Amino acid sequence: MGALDEGHCNGEVEGCFELGFEKEVETVAIEDAVKVLLQGLGEDVNREGLQKTPLRVAKALREGTRGYQLKVKDIVQGALFPEAGLETGTGHAGGVGGLVIVRDLDLFSYCESCLLPFQVKCHIGYVPSGHRVVGLSKLSRVADIFAKRLQDPQRLADEICSALQHGIKPGGVSIILQCSHIHFPTLESAFLASNHHGFVKMLVTSGSGVFENEKADIWGDFLSLLKFRGINVDKIHPRDSADKCWCPSQTTSKVGPANSGMTAAVSLILRSLGEDPLRKELLGTPNNFVKWLFNFKNSHLEMKLNGFVLGRMDALKSIGDDNIQSELNLSFWSQCEHHLLPFHGVVHIGYICSGGVDPIGKCLLQSIVHFHGFKLQVQERLTRQIAETASSLLGGDVMVVVEANHTCMISRGIEKIGSNTATVAVLGRFSTDPAFRAKFLQSIPNSATPEG
């Protein structure tokens, strides 16, 4: 197999944006701010796992907000194609040129209230006019210009809609966004509602031209064509609703202002991204982001197992005759130390109850999971730490499976939105006997898959 002699992008598979960003003053400023944040969390910025974290975070934030630098006209220009039969008059649903719809575009954006990424499933409709259509991929590219900024769902929908209306000048544009924002748990709230590892969801719409009136018949056509795709249009968020802000950071208890050095660092990050930290919607953002980070502060505490309350025994399930006990689907939250982005999912713990080992409660195991989760982590270490702590209580035969969604896998350069990771740790007889492993793995139900 041959290879071109002169590669323009040798080794730079992460994309040119990173190449360009790396040495810019804005990137360096964000790096310095991230170091302040890490130090505020009690971390050693020189330890190996964290050395490149400031640069990674800076590049990710600049990549993730590159929409500020892009122009709609540069994308749409040259992608308008003449098509006969598309009427200028659009009173009749565009005549024979009808509606054009692109569905299920996966985007992600950054929440302007808390700086965490949120996922967007974007559906776009437009009615061609003036005898021309636009290349289908351009609808996605234009949407991405506005997704790659600090956003709120309704404004994102409105900006995409307005940009397409002005860029293509069609009969009308309709936008529906299904947005999913990660929860915002604290160690305390995670215990109170142990199973909220879903997402805060919001469904918003925007329309222009023939779609400007939300009661227009053409909305019915558009929604009918989306209903095939399993979208529940009854859940559309009313534009004039009182609960304007969807971000879960808004409902977290308002503890006073966080470390002022850290909030100043976040303000500096906002400015370096090209934003105005004094914009109304951004005023609370530094404090919200620092509050989020503080959930994962390095506490230097030894785990006090004696302090945990033993839970109900009837929650345990015994597998076959080998006395394998298991606790499945213990939720966890953690923060990736390489990217300062959340990862979350479920933990499954199996252990063997033989002479001298009593089964222990779900509550204690959930505590162990949260204790190791709420800090800067990597999934492999989290898995090992849970296994080791559990084994000290459970007699040494322990198997742990952690299934997680990593925000860094969906929002960084690779954008692998459906991907999911699993890590395994095995101790004692689980490491020597494949039959024990197989029995435990078979006990994990399909529904263990974290919501994507």
Added chain:
Amino acid sequence: MGALDEGHCNGEVEGCFELGFEKEVETVAIEDAVKVLLQGLGEDVNREGLQKTPLRVAKALREGTRGYQLKVKDIVQGALFPEAGLETGTGHAGGVGGLVIVRDLDLFSYCESCLLPFQVKCHIGYVPSGHRVVGLSKLSRVADIFAKRLQDPQRLADEICSALQHGIKPGGVSIILQCSHIHFPTLESAFLASNHHGFVKMLVTSGSGVFENEKADIWGDFLSLLKFRGINVDKIHPRDSADKCWCPSQTTSKVGPANSGMTAAVSLILRSLGEDPLRKELLGTPNNFVKWLFNFKNSHLEMKLNGFVLGRMDALKSIGDDNIQSELNLSFWSQCEHHLLPFHGVVHIGYICSGGVDPIGKCLLQSIVHFHGFKLQVQERLTRQIAETASSLLGGDVMVVVEANHTCMISRGIEKIGSNTATVAVLGRFSTDPAFRAKFLQSIPNSATPEG
């Protein structure tokens, strides 16, 4: 909202690869070759829809094969992190460091037999060793180096496996790929098997280190963790199987060599991508690709409706009292004239049977769909043409919905793998009465969604 003053990528949202590629001799050579192919199909390379097609195809092919220029070591370097507790000895499934799995990575690659893109769902496992783990996103980036080449599923799996084994030096690596290749219909075969709008599927595996032996217990652990994700491991393709080549171009009837100018042009494209057209697996590729293109040759034929056989009437469904007739899920195949890549899916046709109009058969409507599909097209035009032809037979009240998956949307720069498009054309009473549109749209079942 502010904006950075100096954008490095103004307007170049398509990525720097295109920027770099645009003026290279290889790109220009591919452009010229694509012009030869378009002329061979009887097309006018200067008509507006085709003017930029040679450049688009050249950029897409070079982007899609950029893996030839990338090196594994540049990606893995700097992404290996120390983790305590991961044993060097891996005889016991890595000790407490166990298995690390990344599931459901969506990739795409180009089939070396026919030059069409194929989709890959990639699952990677490895057993950390030497007290170090690799950043999770690097597994995806390494896989993509080999996906972005002309490939065959088994070799792709083997190359990813070998690269990770040498790059990370773990206890072992396991790879499972679920590959989906578009069918290769001709106008004739499309009529014979009207519902094969699915894909040719192939499931392959590769293993090294502790995974080298396919019967090793650790494969059981890996497969158990994939079974949660709905993968049927019984369907794994045996490595030493006789039916080596999965590409449907191999089973298409061997009509003699195609236009030699066109096959020479494809050979030149292969060479410009950095491949050796004399490599054994590529010897038939130019002929296969030209055969595929010839399905979409501009025939300049007027449609001879008299030649069509009227089909069974009992296939028709009447909606309510308004005498709306519909034919749903008529499969279609077409070739996007902007990218020379297939798009395919289903067509739904509704019409009103009032005085003087008799319902017509499914076979006739399917013929109309195939007639307009098998050429260089855009989806909007296809929709309009089907509506206009149907209306000349059906009395003027016609509604057509085309639902399609565009290979260019998944394999070009934007890589929106789950996305799907719908276009609508309405004539007569369907354009003036929303109730008719709503009734027809409601009759389209959810299952109409083309397979993704």
